[in-house]
Amino acid sequence: MQKATLIIQCPDQKGIVAVVSDFLYKHHGNILEIDQHVDQELGLFFMRACWELDSFGLDKSAIQEVFEQEIGLRFKMDFQLYFNDRKPRMAIFVSKLSHCLFDILSRYYAGQFEVEIPLIISNHRDLKRVVEAFRIPFHYIPMDKANKSAIEDKQIALLEENHVDFIVLARYMQILSGDFIKKYPNRIINIHHSFLPAFVGAKPYHAAYQRGVKIIGATAHYVTEELDAGPIIEQDVSRVRHHNTVADLVQMGQDIEKVVLSKAIKYHLEHKVHAIGNKTVIFY
Template sequence: MLKNQTAILRIHCPDQGGIVARVTDFIHQNKGNVVALDQYTNREENRFFMRVEWELDGFMLERDDIGTVFGPLLGKPLEMVWDLKFSDQIPRMGIFVSKSSHCLYDLLARYEAGELKVNIPVIISNHQEMEKVAKRFEIPFYHVAVTKENKKEQEQKELEILKEHKVDFIVLARYMQILSSDFVSNFPNKVINIHHSFLPAFAGAKPYHAAHSRGVKIIGATSHYVTTDLDAGPIIEQDIIRISHHDSVESLVQKGKDIEKIVLSRAVKAHLDRKTLVYNNKTVVFA
């Protein structure tokens, strides 16, 4: 076991007294040093959420035993939905992209700079323009053109590519195709999209046109987990930028790119740091 590695436990369960005490006591009794803890109780739903991270160095339980002990001891009696990860488990992220490079470059530049604890084994596109970017970063690129007619078989092909590259989760870095419910069901809460509007305003196609037409004074971008309901999945992160009557649709597109890439990268980072937890179509983002 590497030094300084940590275990990350995410929990949600019906609220009741003493959960924090019992969970932290479990860690403390086994000589774990907590380095981060955040918890939250949703009073309307009477539901408790918690993320706790502790150092594995010196912890008395072996990695494989932690869940084995925790489950019967606390997970089951407290009716927890829980999830245990280790900081040296580096997820494998597949990127889907169409023709715009801004989100793709933003992710790849961070990846190369070591900002994102991730592996990127594959980039898939319904166009060919981004192949040169993939090549520069030496990441395998697959061109999978999708039409109404061949969508089903092409998505099957994409699933095979993802499987071959052992992809854990997918980021849609301005991928201008709607994924089928069948496809999405393979990656529950594991497809992160960036939508170029401040959802729920301007869901669907051409949000900058719609924003311009409505005469809003602020535009936004929204990153969310993809569900089978278009642009209606649990929101991870949003941000906005001020605009004015001077802005044309073209300048909205231009300005919007800046928030799209920042919002998407923040959402990906939160996901990679295991700081997100989805419940009832909302995302808890832990501190």
């Protein structure tokens, strides 16, 4: 089934739902999903609508222009239109830890993600064989701290050649430069192995162990220049006990990390995430 998805953000005012749903109705759109949210503090309106294209009265190529003229300009809308015949293109950055990567590959194989994965980039060779069994190109780019900027240029060139829409850091263990991050605003998803904002920074399981918490967690968020402070997309937790060692926490945490990261990827792929400041609206 051919589908269109419309994502809207604009200053809140009365009547937006009526006008947008009337637009879809009068062009014979069969609505599949429709969600809206008003951020009262910021006075912002958010909407996501998804409808069948086959019976739609406007030509696919005309929708953007017609919607803008009829509605977008009037309501000062920031809007994007997506069609499901063009799958988003995702790059994965990975280091040696395999659990998040394998979870993503497992879902990709099973058809859970509507995505193209044109490349996986790693600073280690370890995961090459398995990645290639999934028929995805694997690029080994060793880290060179002295020359990080050249490494990033090489990475960015690869991303651009492959028309990558967004990047997933699947326990990549390297910090991206501000210049890199600016190229992909709200389009780099990281998994942090703590229940943010607790235990920001390195070795969060050690910190959780020292503090004696009874629950550990993981957080998927968009990467911003401030470390571990970007908009949170998804979190989950797991109960721990006094006899669990740091090594246990690391292992239990991996189960949370992989599920949380994969959920965040799915929301992003389905255009269900709106980031505003350091928060997100998620229509699931």
